[in-house]
Amino acid sequence: MTVPAPRLTRRELVAGATATGLLVAVPPAWARGLLAKRPRVGPGAFLDGVASGEPGARAVTFWSRLETERLRSGARLIVARDPGLRRVVATTVVPTGRGVNGTLKARVGALKPGTDYFYAWESGTDVSPIGRTRTAPAPHSAEALSIAYSSCQQYALGHFAAHAHAATVRDLDLYVFLGDYVYESQKAELRADDINAVDLASYRRKYALYRADPGLRELHRVHPVAHIWDDHEVENNYSDGQPAPSAAQRSAAYRAAFEWMPRMAFPSDRHRIYKRLSLGQVADVFLLDERQYRLQADDGQRSMLGEAQMRWLVQGLRASRARWKLIAQQVVVAQDPYGNGKASPDRWDGYPQDRKRLLGELERAGITDVAFLTGDAHVFMASVLASDFEALGEGTARRPAAVEFVGGSVTSRGRELREEEVRAGAPWVRQYDGYRHGYTHLALRPDQLQVEYRASDLRAPDGATSAFERFVQPAGENDFARQVLTV
Numbered sequence: 001m002t003v004p005a006p007r008l009t010r011r012e013l014v015a016g017a018t019a020t021g022l023l024v025a026v027p028p029a030w031a032r033g034l035l036a037k038r039p040r041v042g043p044g045a046f047l048d049g050v051a052s053g054e055p056g057a058r059a060v061t062f063w064s065r066l067e068t069e070r071l072r073s074g075a076r077l078i079v080a081r082d083p084g085l086r087r088v089v090a091t092t093v094v095p096t097g098r099g100v101n102g103t104l105k106a107r108v109g110a111l112k113p114g115t116d117y118f119y120a121w122e123s124g125t126d127v128s129p130i131g132r133t134r135t136a137p138a139p140h141s142a143e144a145l146s147i148a149y150s151s152c153q154q155y156a157l158g159h160f161a162a163h164a165h166a167a168t169v170r171d172l173d174l175y176v177f178l179g180d181y182v183y184e185s186q187k188a189e190l191r192a193d194d195i196n197a198v199d200l201a202s203y204r205r206k207y208a209l210y211r212a213d214p215g216l217r218e219l220h221r222v223h224p225v226a227h228i229w230d231d232h233e234v235e236n237n238y239s240d241g242q243p244a245p246s247a248a249q250r251s252a253a254y255r256a257a258f259e260w261m262p263r264m265a266f267p268s269d270r271h272r273i274y275k276r277l278s279l280g281q282v283a284d285v286f287l288l289d290e291r292q293y294r295l296q297a298d299d300g301q302r303s304m305l306g307e308a309q310m311r312w313l314v315q316g317l318r319a320s321r322a323r324w325k326l327i328a329q330q331v332v333v334a335q336d337p338y339g340n341g342k343a344s345p346d347r348w349d350g351y352p353q354d355r356k357r358l359l360g361e362l363e364r365a366g367i368t369d370v371a372f373l374t375g376d377a378h379v380f381m382a383s384v385l386a387s388d389f390e391a392l393g394e395g396t397a398r399r400p401a402a403v404e405f406v407g408g409s410v411t412s413r414g415r416e417l418r419e420e421e422v423r424a425g426a427p428w429v430r431q432y433d434g435y436r437h438g439y440t441h442l443a444l445r446p447d448q449l450q451v452e453y454r455a456s457d458l459r460a461p462d463g464a465t466s467a468f469e470r471f472v473q474p475a476g477e478n479d480f481a482r483q484v485l486t487v
């Protein structure tokens, strides 16, 4: 593991905790008055681990949860430069309470770019495990990046061995989770999940259950994470224009997702999750929301992103000075991705005008080095993309507009098709595997993107993980070379 997990005694922590230069923002609670304005440290236990996320060059968001009987309470966050928490750079008391399910969240600023930090939480009666995080590189930095991502972890279908492995990767700059972090329904197969989440209390219980998985807990402890939701954080395919679920149910699901993730809310737009993370000159990560703003109007108008998000994305891509523009998003972009001629309305195939507009924008503006990082499909699939897919395929000289790496599911079941079959119907698909589960690792340099698909044995918490595909993409080409690592 990257960081040993000693639990310090309370006295050791307090002795080291002298605050220096520090800027802290605490997110507004869901409803006013839920949290104390001048919080005090109260009793309680840290039973749900620690987490960090949304790394900026100077700031990181820190998370934990205090199990307490009190209506309002607080806990102290301690941030340091070393794993022993001796070189403390920040301490602050963060409010919590029943109104936010005991969750603790603070964004600490005035940190150094591209630097590892270590942190712990302290209550009146307990000390959390010590976490590790990392700030983003400085805006001018061309240093190489290491990013991993995955999606779709249905608890009942297996152990999160992929996360246990990703937690051992040293010096990861960011881990991105592309949706279906929880599955709302109950199910029992390899493991039992008896929670049918439909309201705030049951969504909260769902997150607590998932976070008890040792692999997921360790991943959050050692790497900064960004999460975007897909459908199952609320309900399967809920954005299909059908009546269910209610606005109240959606709101409860979104609220639990905000409470349990190291994510800050936009003060004036509390459900917004789409945003950009800048990682120096090497990469910008655009985090999208492809559920909340879907439009399927009676007059036939359809939109995947909604107008505001689409404009934000196009402008952001045009303005980006980073080499790699990574679009972290939920559903498959490639046309007819299984090569069977069946267009599913749930993925980008159901929104061909939006897709043409976005990919056409890249072509017209000459924006290169865009890679879509995709979840939802529960398969590993690498494709090239263009506003006109028929112009792509084997043997054509045309340069693709962008590439797509569907990054596999942690546990959820895929579509078990043969690669030849898929590629015969969809020649822009360059690789397909519907059997394996795991995660994807990206090694990014200014001159090259290297993508590695890694498969994990989900039958045990520490099931083995090994790389089985590698793609190397030189800057400027919008295309990649494939290297099969295992058969």
Ligand SMILES: [Fe+2]
Pocket: 152, 153, 179, 180, 232, 376, 377, 378, 412
């Ligand atoms: Fe899924």
